[in-house]
Amino acid sequence: xxxxxxxVAKPYFIAAIALFVxxxxxxxxxxxQYVWGDFLFPHxxxxxxxxxxTNALIVWLLMGFMGAAYYxxxxxAETELHSPGLAIALFWIFLVAxxxxxxxxxxxxxxxxxxxxxxxxxPTMGREFLEQPLITKGGIVVVALAFLFNITMTxxxxxxxxxATVLLIGLWGLAIMFLFSFYNPHNVVRDKFYWWWVVHLWVxxxxxxILGAILAFVLIKVTGVDREVIEKWLYVIVTLTLIxxxxxxGHHYYWIGTPESWQLIGSIFSALEPIPFFAMTLxxxxxxxxxxxxxxxxxxxxxALGTGVMAFLGAGVWGFLHTxxxxxYYTHGTQITxxxxxxxFYGAYVMANLTIISYAMPLMxxxxxxxxxxxxxxxxxxxxxxxxxVFITLFLTAAGxxxxxxxxxxxxxxxFMVAQDNVALFYWMREWSGVAFLVGLLVYVWSFFxxxxxxxAA
Amino acid sequence: xxEAFTTSTARNIFYGGTLFFLLVFLALTYQTEQxxxxxxxxxxxxxxxxxxxxxxxxxxxxxxxxxxxxxGAYFAPELGNVVKRLGSKEAVMGFIQSxxxxxxxxxxxxxQFNFTEQQLKEIAAFLEYVSxxxxxxxxxxxxx
Numbered sequence: 001x002x003x004x005x006x007x008v009a010k011p012y013f014i015a016a017i018a019l020f021v022x023x024x025x026x027x028x029x030x031x032x033q034y035v036w037g038d039f040l041f042p043h044x045x046x047x048x049x050x051x052x053x054t055n056a057l058i059v060w061l062l063m064g065f066m067g068a069a070y071y072x073x074x075x076x077a078e079t080e081l082h083s084p085g086l087a088i089a090l091f092w093i094f095l096v097a098x099x100x101x102x103x104x105x106x107x108x109x110x111x112x113x114x115x116x117x118x119x120x121x122x123p124t125m126g127r128e129f130l131e132q133p134l135i136t137k138g139g140i141v142v143v144a145l146a147f148l149f150n151i152t153m154t155x156x157x158x159x160x161x162x163x164a165t166v167l168l169i170g171l172w173g174l175a176i177m178f179l180f181s182f183y184n185p186h187n188v189v190r191d192k193f194y195w196w197w198v199v200h201l202w203v204x205x206x207x208x209x210i211l212g213a214i215l216a217f218v219l220i221k222v223t224g225v226d227r228e229v230i231e232k233w234l235y236v237i238v239t240l241t242l243i244x245x246x247x248x249x250g251h252h253y254y255w256i257g258t259p260e261s262w263q264l265i266g267s268i269f270s271a272l273e274p275i276p277f278f279a280m281t282l283x284x285x286x287x288x289x290x291x292x293x294x295x296x297x298x299x300x301x302x303x304a305l306g307t308g309v310m311a312f313l314g315a316g317v318w319g320f321l322h323t324x325x326x327x328x329y330y331t332h333g334t335q336i337t338x339x340x341x342x343x344x345f346y347g348a349y350v351m352a353n354l355t356i357i358s359y360a361m362p363l364m365x366x367x368x369x370x371x372x373x374x375x376x377x378x379x380x381x382x383x384x385x386x387x388x389x390v391f392i393t394l395f396l397t398a399a400g401x402x403x404x405x406x407x408x409x410x411x412x413x414x415x416f417m418v419a420q421d422n423v424a425l426f427y428w429m430r431e432w433s434g435v436a437f438l439v440g441l442l443v444y445v446w447s448f449f450x451x452x453x454x455x456x457a458a
Numbered sequence: 459x460x461e462a463f464t465t466s467t468a469r470n471i472f473y474g475g476t477l478f479f480l481l482v483f484l485a486l487t488y489q490t491e492q493x494x495x496x497x498x499x500x501x502x503x504x505x506x507x508x509x510x511x512x513x514x515x516x517x518x519x520x521x522x523x524x525x526x527x528x529x530g531a532y533f534a535p536e537l538g539n540v541v542k543r544l545g546s547k548e549a550v551m552g553f554i555q556s557x558x559x560x561x562x563x564x565x566x567x568x569x570q571f572n573f574t575e576q577q578l579k580e581i582a583a584f585l586e587y588v589s590x591x592x593x594x595x596x597x598x599x600x601x602x
Contacts, residue, residue: 005508023522024602033566034533037561037562037563037564037565037566037567038561038562038563038564038565038566039568041560041561041567041569042560042561042569042570045523045569046522046523046531046533046534046566047519047520047521047531047533048519049520050521050522050523050531050533051519051522063461082551092462102472110518110519111518111571112518114517115517116518119517123513123517125517125519126515126517126518126519126520126521127516127521128521128522128529128530128531131519131522150567151473162469175509184516185505186508186509186512187498187500187503188473188498188512188526188527188587188588188591189494189497189591189596190491190494190498192527192529193487193490198571228465230466231465231468232463232465232468235465235468235471235472236467236468238472239468239471239472239475239476242475242476242480243475243478243479246476246479246480246482246483247482247483247486248594249483253490254594254596255527255528255593255594255596255597256527256528256591256593257494257497257498257527257585257591257592257593258490258494258497259489259490259493259494260594261489262469262486262490263594265486282527298569329596329598331529332528332597333525333527333528333529333532333536334532335532338530338532386556403534407601407602408560408598408599408601409598410599411601413533413599413601414601415601416534416535416601416602417535417566419601420566438538
């Protein structure tokens with residue numbers, strides 16, 4: 001660690017991992033509810049478990065992104081963070097807001113939570129992934145702006161690298177697109193249309209810039225390849241991302257009342273969306289093959305390579321699987337979507353966060369890399385979680401194909417619940433894969449407690 | 459990558475390409491706003507029950523289990539066409555009203571929300587409005 005203020009990233013990473021554990025526990029509850037319908041009913045109904053599962057995911061990924069920015073911006077800008085105190089204050093505000101929101105989800109009925117938190121003033125709640133109460137959404141905006149102020153000021157007073165620039169564009173884009181979560185027209189078609197400006201333009205747009213910047217930073221550090229080469233790759237990747245991803249939004253505009261011209265535009269551009277992910281895979285492997293040093297942190301390199309591969313598979317291949325309008329006509333809103341969502345989020349954003357955490361945490365704890373024993377445990381966690389997510393995705397895909405057939409294609413289409421009963425076997429297998437994922441995650445957490453070598457940081 | 463293709467070339471393509479496609483996207487958004495009045499049944503929004511129904515839909519987090527025009531959670535049936543599937547608004551109201559508070563042993567069951575008669579009417583009005591939106595013939599059949 002070259003700058004003292006980089007250490008503010010540490011609480012962000014720790015909280016991110018804690019929320020990750022919560023996310024997986026609630027995922028297992030939901031997975032069980034798919035096959036054991038009244039599990040925890042009516043105390044934790046499915047929709048509540050789902051809110052905790054998805055919101056915990058979003059918050060911990062944001063925590064990770066912020067931690068990543070606080071860690072890598074001082075090193076890129078070659079100067080201390082503008083205000084480490086502000087970063088720590090924001091951490092506690094964000095953590096307490098997230099905690100209170102989850103307590104609210106779990107302890108009071110959602111409608112009561114809505115009326116308690118000012119939803120009548122400006123109704124924004126009850127839309128997928130944007131379920132947070134108005135005051136939480138306001139808190140997110142305040143934290144995001146103060147965070148952006150802090151890192152932008154740091155970059156302005158220091159060296160302006162391409163990695164820092166791409167990261168800043170990604171983070172500013174994230175904050176700006178989130179403002180559309182406050183726009184909730186009565187007209188369902190327009191509501192859905194602009195809702196995607198948050199959801200799609202986050203995960204298939206600006207978040208990929210953050211992902212690319214994080215990956216580029218770690219690859220420079222672990223491979224020693226010239227910054228010039230890595231930054232050129234980064235620009236190519238983010239260019240491909242946005243020229244495919246912006247119009248790729250059209251793949252959400254097929255069946256929600258929007259003009260049918262979107263079927264062609266969405267199909268063409270979203271079919272190209274795997275290209276930037278493939279470029280990312282090539283990028284990661286190329287840089288590691290051309291490495292000029294053997295970095296002692298093997299685990300971080302593994303996570304970086306894994307990100308390249310799994311993001312391409314989950315976001316690229318599984319996205320392409322159902323993105324063409326004639327295919328999507330049958331798969332829209334089925335377990336195929338869920339299958340894609342799980343591998344894409346893990347492959348792209350979970351793994352990118354775990355990459356920077358894996359690289360930065362040992363340095364913040366005063367060593368270049370963890371002990372061999374700790375790294376072996378971390379690599380076990382990598383393989384357990386990654387293989388588990390592959391199986392979760394495969395089982396959900398199988399369930400989805402059967403669902404499409406039984407409910408939408410066969411000569412005598414079955415009602416939703418009857419079709420669900422018919423595919424229960426695959427939901428059981430998904431749940432057991434989820435248990436394997438949890439085991440991997442626990443190994444991951446345990447790896448932090450394995451003593452490190454007393455080697456000073458490089 | 460070759461020497462002629464420099465980082466600053468790559469950066470310029472990034473800014474130029476992004477700006478260009480952003481402008482195309484905004485133009486398509488404008489065009490969408492021009493076309494959708496013919497498809498989105500906005501005239502039905504003059505009924506205050508529809509507006510109130512949408513708010514009930516949101517504040518009870520219906521999207522946390524159901525899909526609406528294919529978007530949402532995949533735990534419970536599609537509701538964009540539920541009024542047509544069950545045959546009438548009254549059937550939808552009756553279904554919501556009849557959910558057992560303690561659930562159904564071993565099975566998925568919708569929570570009992572204890573809606574008033576007026577609230578049920580509002581939710582049904584909202585779902586009827588959504589069922590009239592022109593969705594390019596989606597879903598493929600009445601099962602959603």
